[in-house]
Amino acid sequence: xxxxxxxxxxxxxxxxxxxxxxxxxxxxxxxxxxxxxxxxxxxxxxxxxxxxxxxxxxxxxxxxxxxxxxxxxxxxxxxxxxxxxxxxxxxxxxxxxxxxxxxxxxxxxxxxxxxxxxxxxxxxxxxxxxxxxxxxxxxxxxxxxxxxxxxxxxxxxxxxxxxxxxxxxxxxxxxxxxxxxxxxxxxxxxxxxxxxxxxxxxxxxxxxxxxxxxxxxxxxxxxxxxxxxxxxxxxxxxxxxxxxxxxxxxxxxxxxxxxxxxxxxxxxxxxxxxxxxxxxxxxxxxxxxxxxxxxxxxxxxxxxxxxxxxxxxxxxxxx
Numbered sequence: 001x002x003x004x005x006x007x008x009x010x011x012x013x014x015x016x017x018x019x020x021x022x023x024x025x026x027x028x029x030x031x032x033x034x035x036x037x038x039x040x041x042x043x044x045x046x047x048x049x050x051x052x053x054x055x056x057x058x059x060x061x062x063x064x065x066x067x068x069x070x071x072x073x074x075x076x077x078x079x080x081x082x083x084x085x086x087x088x089x090x091x092x093x094x095x096x097x098x099x100x101x102x103x104x105x106x107x108x109x110x111x112x113x114x115x116x117x118x119x120x121x122x123x124x125x126x127x128x129x130x131x132x133x134x135x136x137x138x139x140x141x142x143x144x145x146x147x148x149x150x151x152x153x154x155x156x157x158x159x160x161x162x163x164x165x166x167x168x169x170x171x172x173x174x175x176x177x178x179x180x181x182x183x184x185x186x187x188x189x190x191x192x193x194x195x196x197x198x199x200x201x202x203x204x205x206x207x208x209x210x211x212x213x214x215x216x217x218x219x220x221x222x223x224x225x226x227x228x229x230x231x232x233x234x235x236x237x238x239x240x241x242x243x244x245x246x247x248x249x250x251x252x253x254x255x256x257x258x259x260x261x262x263x264x265x266x267x268x269x270x271x272x273x274x275x276x277x278x279x280x281x282x283x284x285x286x287x288x289x290x291x292x293x294x295x296x297x298x299x300x301x302x303x304x305x306x307x308x309x310x311x312x313x314x315x316x317x318x319x
């Protein structure tokens with residue numbers, strides 16, 4: 001029989017010395033609670049900027065997408081419901097702009113992905129001044145799109161550097177920015193030149209993460225360079241390749257400077273990219289409600305691409 005006073009403190013809250021303490025879960029929750037305040041203090045400025053410059057404008061744009069008004073007289077707005085969204089898929093100019101944008105995206109992807117992979121394989125080898133070459137390839141990526149578009153306009157316009165060189169050797173000048181069959185390929189080439197450095201760096205990081213033992217084992221089994229690339233390197237780079245495709249697609253979808261600076265959407269709308277078309281509709285044609293509806297459709301397309309990326313990233317190739 002125990003004749004002393006009974007300790008009613010649960011065993012879970014008594015330490016070895018008999019004193020009462022918090023259980024492990026409560027101690028961890030207490031530490032999390034103390035760490036939440038500094039984290040919130042650091043995150044608050046970013047969250048405020050995100051709210052002011054992204055979510056509030058997005059809400060205003062969603063509200064404008066169901067209205068019909070002019071920027072000169074926004075108080076006389078008329079509610080039109082889904083009419084702006086219906087118009088997107090019935091207006092010939094907007095449909096042409098969407099098709100031109102899809103062709104632009106496809107052209108960028110077809111050129112960027114193989115070119116950047118080849119450059120990454122080249123840079124992954126033992127080369128003299130390799131760091132300098134990498135910097136030269138990546139430099140256009142960090143250059144302003146306005147500067148790049150202006151530079152290429154100087155090269156490609158009717159009196160530009162390339163046509164001047166052609167004229168000196170007796171070749172007729174080409175309408176790089178004025179011909180309906182050459183204008184879109186010209187801005188595709190310009191975009192590829194600017195963005196191929198980013199894709200190259202991403203591929204280079206993927207190549208350096210591929211285990212060298214796999215390639216060495218295949219080489220010992222008699223596999224040549226092409227066979228090793230097709231059977232080992234490319235499958236193991238599937239995640240990197242998909243990520244590059246998505247990133248380049250989003251970049252191409254947001255392209256604005258080439259159409260604005262180089263061609264103005266001409267000739268005959270063959271370079272009228274969707275972002276430039278949205279800008280022109282809102283600020284030149286004074287139809288911000290319709291432009292807001294087009295912007296929401298483009299946003300939905302970008303979100304769909306991201307969801308497809310998340311789905312396709314679940315590949316069976318891991319290393």
